[in-house]
Amino acid sequence: MAVGIVPTSEGSADYNGRITWFVVLSSIVAATGGIIFGYDIGISGGVISMAPFLKKFFPEVFTKMTQVAERSNYCIFDSQLLTSFTSSLYIAGLVASFLASPVTRTYGRKPTIIIGGIAFLIGSALGGAASNIYMLLLGRILLGVGVGFANQAVPLYLSEMAPAKYRGSFNIAFQLCVGIGVLFASLLNYGVEKIKGGWGWRISLAMAAAPATFLTIGAFFLPETANSLIQHGNDHQKAKKILQRVRGTTDVQAELDDLIKASDKSKAVKHPFKQIIKRKYRPQLVMSILIPFFQQVTGINVISFYAPILFQTIGLGASASLMSAVVTGVVGTSATFLALLIVDRVGRRAMFSFGGIQMFVSQMLIGIIMAVKLGDHGVLSKGYGLLVLVLICIYVAGFSLSWGPLGWLVPSEIFPLEIRSAGQSITVAVGLIFTFIIAQTFLAMLCHLKSGIFFFFGAWVAIMTVFVYFFLPETRNLPIENMESIWRDHWFWKRFVFYQQDYDKGDTT
Numbered sequence: 209m210a211v212g213i214v215p216t217s218e219g220s221a222d223y224n225g226r227i228t229w230f231v232v233l234s235s236i237v238a239a240t241g242g243i244i245f246g247y248d249i250g251i252s253g254g255v256i257s258m259a260p261f262l263k264k265f266f267p268e269v270f271t272k273m274t275q276v277a278e279r280s281n282y283c284i285f286d287s288q289l290l291t292s293f294t295s296s297l298y299i300a301g302l303v304a305s306f307l308a309s310p311v312t313r314t315y316g317r318k319p320t321i322i323i324g325g326i327a328f329l330i331g332s333a334l335g336g337a338a339s340n341i342y343m344l345l346l347g348r349i350l351l352g353v354g355v356g357f358a359n360q361a362v363p364l365y366l367s368e369m370a371p372a373k374y375r376g377s378f379n380i381a382f383q384l385c386v387g388i389g390v391l392f393a394s395l396l397n398y399g400v401e402k403i404k405g406g407w408g409w410r411i412s413l414a415m416a417a418a419p420a421t422f423l424t425i426g427a428f429f430l431p432e433t434a435n436s437l438i439q440h441g442n443d444h445q446k447a448k449k450i451l452q453r454v455r456g457t458t459d460v461q462a463e464l465d466d467l468i469k470a471s472d473k474s475k476a477v478k479h480p481f482k483q484i485i486k487r488k489y490r491p492q493l494v495m496s497i498l499i500p501f502f503q504q505v506t507g508i509n510v511i512s513f514y515a516p517i518l519f520q521t522i523g524l525g526a527s528a529s530l531m532s533a534v535v536t537g538v539v540g541t542s543a544t545f546l547a548l549l550i551v552d553r554v555g556r557r558a559m560f561s562f563g564g565i566q567m568f569v570s571q572m573l574i575g576i577i578m579a580v581k582l583g584d585h586g587v588l589s590k591g592y593g594l595l596v597l598v599l600i601c602i603y604v605a606g607f608s609l610s611w612g613p614l615g616w617l618v619p620s621e622i623f624p625l626e627i628r629s630a631g632q633s634i635t636v637a638v639g640l641i642f643t644f645i646i647a648q649t650f651l652a653m654l655c656h657l658k659s660g661i662f663f664f665f666g667a668w669v670a671i672m673t674v675f676v677y678f679f680l681p682e683t684r685n686l687p688i689e690n691m692e693s694i695w696r697d698h699w700f701w702k703r704f705v706f707y708q709q710d711y712d713k714g715d716t717t
Contacts, residue, residue, distance in 0.1 A: 223463040223687060225371050225455030230431075231378075234454070237426035238365045239381040241321060241358035243419040244328050246389025248351055251412050252294045254397030254533065260406030265341050266290050295647035296345050297352035302640040304356025309633035312361050313480065316436040317368070318427060320361035325424030328354030329417055336414025347413070354420065359636045363620035364628065368433040369454060372687040376551035376617055380544065383613035387544045389419065391537035398531055434464070435689075438471040439625060463687070470625040470689045480630035490704040491695045492623050495680070496631045500639035502672035503615035504646055506567060507665030508607050532597055539601040543608035555684040556614055557676060563610020564673030568666050570603040575662030611672070615639075618680070621688050 255261050262270040304327075312320045331350030338344040363382055370378030396415060400408030431454070434447040447467065451460040477483045484493055551559060574596055581592050623631035653661055681694040681701075695701040 223372060223455070224457050224459045225463075226457070227371060227374060228454060228456040230456075231369050231371075231454040234430055235366055235369055235378050235381055237423070237430055238321060238362050238369075239385045240419055240423045240426065241324065241362035242382040242385030243389040243392070244325075244358055244416070244423060245355055246386035246391075247393045247416055247419055248297065248355065248389075249386070250390035250393025250533070250537065251397065251416065254394060254401070255409045255412050256290060256293065258397075258401055258406075258409050261409040262290075263406075265293070265338075265344060291648050291651055293344065293348060295644045296348045297355060298640045298644035298647060300349040300352025301356035301359070302352075302637050302644065304353040305360050305633050305636040305640060308357045308360035308636075309480075309629045311357075312364065312436075312632070313629035314440055316432045316440060317361045317365040318430050318432050318436075320357050321365065321427045321430070322424060324354045324357030324359075324361065325420050325427060326354075327351070327357065328420040329424060332414055332416035332420060335416070336410050338410075338413070351416065356636065356640070358423070359639075360629075360632055363616050364632055365430075365433060367617075367620040367688055368435040371455065373685050374552055375621060375688065376556070376684065377548050379617040379620055380548040380551055380613040382616055383608075384541065384544045384548055386612070387537070387541035387608060391534065391541050394534040394537045398534055435467055435470075435625060438467050439474055444468060466687065466689045467625075473624070474626035474628075477626040480627045484627045484630050484634070487704055489627060491698070491701040492627065492631055493634070495622060496619055496634040497638050498675065499615055499619050500635050501642055502668070502675070503611050504639060504642035505665060505668040506607055506611050506672070507571065507662070507668075508604075508612070535597065536601055536604045540604045540608045540612070543605040544613055547609050547613045551613070551617070552684060555682050556618055557680060557682050559610050560614060560676040560680070561673060563606040563608075564669055564676070566606030566609070567603050567611075568669045568673070570599045570606065571662045571666035571669065574599045574603070575659050575666065578659035578662070618683060621683055622691055622694075624692060625689065 256266075259270060308320050308323075311323065327350050331347045331352075331354060334343055334347030334350065336347075338347060363379060366379045366382055367375055393412070397412055400411045402408070403411075431450055434451045434454075437443065437447040437450065444464070448460060448464050451464055451467075452458050455463070483489065484496075547559065577592055577596055577599075581589070619635040620632065650661075653664075657664060679700060681698045683691065683694060686694065692705065695705040
């Protein structure tokens with residue numbers, strides 16, 4: 209039984225072209241949407257570990273922090289209102305991702321990116337100026353709208369702009385920017401936590417405007433992708449000129465013909481969300497749901513949102529815990545950069561497998577150490593605290609080589625044009641749903657499961673690694689508009705996928 213197929217069909221022929229400065233600069237601007245997302249992930253955990261912020265907005269949690277003798281290591285921060293601050297962004301992003309889908313399909317990727325940047329700008333201003341919990345949560349909701357729109361459009365933009373043989377590297381630039389955003393946020397939290405007067409958290413929340421401004425202004429100068437121009441317009445000459453410019457050659461007819469063919473098929477589909485549930489799109493639908501679900505239950509958001517809290521739980525002070533979050537941010541960003549360099553050489557499946565094993569082993573070891581050495585009221589020795597930090601770095605590196613970047617890359621490259629906006633919306637929405645659920649429940653789970661939370665997420669990592677091995681075909685180096693061949697050749701999915709002769713016979717059930 210063949211569990212993984214490297215495509216060898218006619219769709220794997222190379223198009224003409226090379227990497228040009230035009231496509232590199234356009235992709236850099238678009239990928240900064242990832243900095244926005246990463247900045248928010250990194251900033252939230254740091255801010256909610258700052259005493260002045262907790263004292264102003266969450267006095268109940270602040271009181272628990274001061275009751276040293278009575279508190280459990282795992283239950284200090286267990287507050288539904290506190291988790292609402294973190295998770296409100298993701299439920300707003302969920303709703304926004306579905307609103308972004310028709311905008312992306314009808315008006316293009318560029319306007320969707322601009323809307324996301326503007327929403328994030330307003331949200332960051334409200335967060336930095338917040339005087340009460342309602343203003344704070346409203347700012348978070350607007351940040352969520354920005355995340356929903358940006359995450360819908362940016363991965364599609366990068367996959368469509370990139371040459372087929374380098375699509376993985378270009379798309380991983382989004383996840384690299386997420387890592388840069390997390391790192392920048394962690395460094396800023398570490399710096400402002402020391403500000404006398406207790407208003408450093410305002411700088412942390414307001415500085416989200418910096419990457420949002422760059423993205424919003426830069427997006428006005430971005431070219432629309434040729435795929436999008438053909439999809440929502442009939443100006444094939446304009447699309448051809450864009451292709452020639454981004455590919456650095458005048459000989460783009462073969463790629464243009466494939467885009468036009470895909471667009472004609474796309475225009476016949478009036479309701480992409482109804483279309484995607486048909487049997488012939490079953491592989492793409494399953495992947496659009498399971499890949500973002502698996503990405504969230506790796507447990508990465510436990511580390512990203514609450515790294516400073518986790519490090520305080522194992523006995524590090526506030527400043528030391530923020531600095532430890534910086535260390536994990538450096539590790540994650542470095543590993544993502546490595547993934548960018550090797551993804552189109554090694555392939556997606558090998559990286560999923562290697563990263564999954566690395567994450568599983570490190571999570572099991574962290575859980576064992578915390579169960580045996582920490583307990584409810586104990587404190588880890590400096591040596592064991594350092595060991596946990598090293599294991600968390602190993603875990604973060606494994607995620608950043610696999611499910612971090614590939615969780616965005618693979619869904620953005622597997623959908624045919626006629627369901628691409630709908631498929632990406634489902635991917636973003638599922639990711640945000642489970643980000644919301646985990647963000648809303650993690651502190652309570654930490655309180656009740658204690659060290660068992662690492663075994664919980666470790667079990668999911670084992671499941672997803674097996675799933676990828678058996679059910680995800682290799683997508684490396686295949687042109688995005690010819691991706692359906694990987695499903696026709698796969699041992700399991702071929703039973704769902706229609707061959708071209710089925711279309712010719714008019715069988716579209």
